[in-house]
Amino acid sequence: MIKQITIIGVGLIGGSLGLALKKAGFTGKIVGAGRREEPLQKALELGVIDEYYLSMEQAVKKAELVLLAVPMGAMRATLEAIKDHLQAHAIVTDVGSSKVSFIRDVEQVFDDLTNVVPGHPIAGREKSGVAASLDNLFQGRRVILTPTETSSELATRLVTSVWEMTGAVVEIMTPEHHDQMLAATSHLPHILAYSIVNTLADKYQVDEIFRYGAGGFRDFTRIASGDPVMWRDICLANQGAILDILDAYQRNLCDIQKMIQNSDGEGLYKAFDNSKKVRDHGCESDS
Numbered sequence: 001m002i003k004q005i006t007i008i009g010v011g012l013i014g015g016s017l018g019l020a021l022k023k024a025g026f027t028g029k030i031v032g033a034g035r036r037e038e039p040l041q042k043a044l045e046l047g048v049i050d051e052y053y054l055s056m057e058q059a060v061k062k063a064e065l066v067l068l069a070v071p072m073g074a075m076r077a078t079l080e081a082i083k084d085h086l087q088a089h090a091i092v093t094d095v096g097s098s099k100v101s102f103i104r105d106v107e108q109v110f111d112d113l114t115n116v117v118p119g120h121p122i123a124g125r126e127k128s129g130v131a132a133s134l135d136n137l138f139q140g141r142r143v144i145l146t147p148t149e150t151s152s153e154l155a156t157r158l159v160t161s162v163w164e165m166t167g168a169v170v171e172i173m174t175p176e177h178h179d180q181m182l183a184a185t186s187h188l189p190h191i192l193a194y195s196i197v198n199t200l201a202d203k204y205q206v207d208e209i210f211r212y213g214a215g216g217f218r219d220f221t222r223i224a225s226g227d228p229v230m231w232r233d234i235c236l237a238n239q240g241a242i243l244d245i246l247d248a249y250q251r252n253l254c255d256i257q258k259m260i261q262n263s264d265g266e267g268l269y270k271a272f273d274n275s276k277k278v279r280d281h282g283c284e285s286d287s
Helices: 012-023 037-045 056-060 072-085 099-109 153-165 175-203 206-212 215-225 230-238 241-260 265-286
Strands: 004-008 029-033 051-052 065-068 090-096 119-121 141-147 168-170
Touching: 004 012, 004 056, 012 029, 012 153, 012 230, 029 056, 037 051, 051 065, 056 072, 065 072, 065 153, 072 090, 072 099, 072 230, 090 119, 099 175, 119 153, 153 168, 175 206, 175 215, 175 230, 175 241, 206 265, 215 230, 230 241, 241 265
Parallel strands: 004 029, 004 065, 029 051, 065 090, 141 168
Antiparallel strands: 119 141
16 A cells, blocks of 8 residues: 655646545545645645645655656656655656656666656646646546566556556557657647647737637647647657657648649548548547
């Protein structure tokens, strides 16, 4: 039985984890940590955590599980801040959207990765901050763990059990495959949403865009309301995989552009029909 979990970075994901564990009946202590007191105090008021510290030493010294829920650009500094204060048996995991870069950061800071289990919950909202936390955010959602070659089975099982308490479905894959899949299914759509909003804002009045934008536009661009710091860091952390999928997307977009230029109705129909069939089949398979 885990007696203390420390969450470093009590925002949407860290806060939702705290709420979900409490809802599931977790009886241990949930400690919050971060650089600013205001969001930690808010987390305490909302019942997300039981106590908090601005000192990393105080926050992790009694923790059996430490979860890093900070932006990718802050991972290495956070690892350095906790390195010398962890218990020998403490397990470290994270919720970052790029696993190869996280493992690289860990390897540069820690001598031993036995108790490190990288992870990533495939869940979120366009809202950020602890006030947006939900106790059911992970219910039925996938959490991907990417253990390193030296991650212990015991550590992996413990992290798995914690996520399963929240109602999540845990899957294991390699860090490289994770980064390729997330670049395609999460990072690319966010980049496109940011890009289309900027494109239209440069060409039209903002109030006109949203006055005449139909439901499809609002649905597609909803994720452009995400945390820009987080998405900046994700783009830099998963640079290679994102550039690969962007190249593929640009080639496909150029093909569609040529079809429109050439009034190629048959080609457009085939492209759109194929997309519809692929999406419909994927949605049916996942239901």
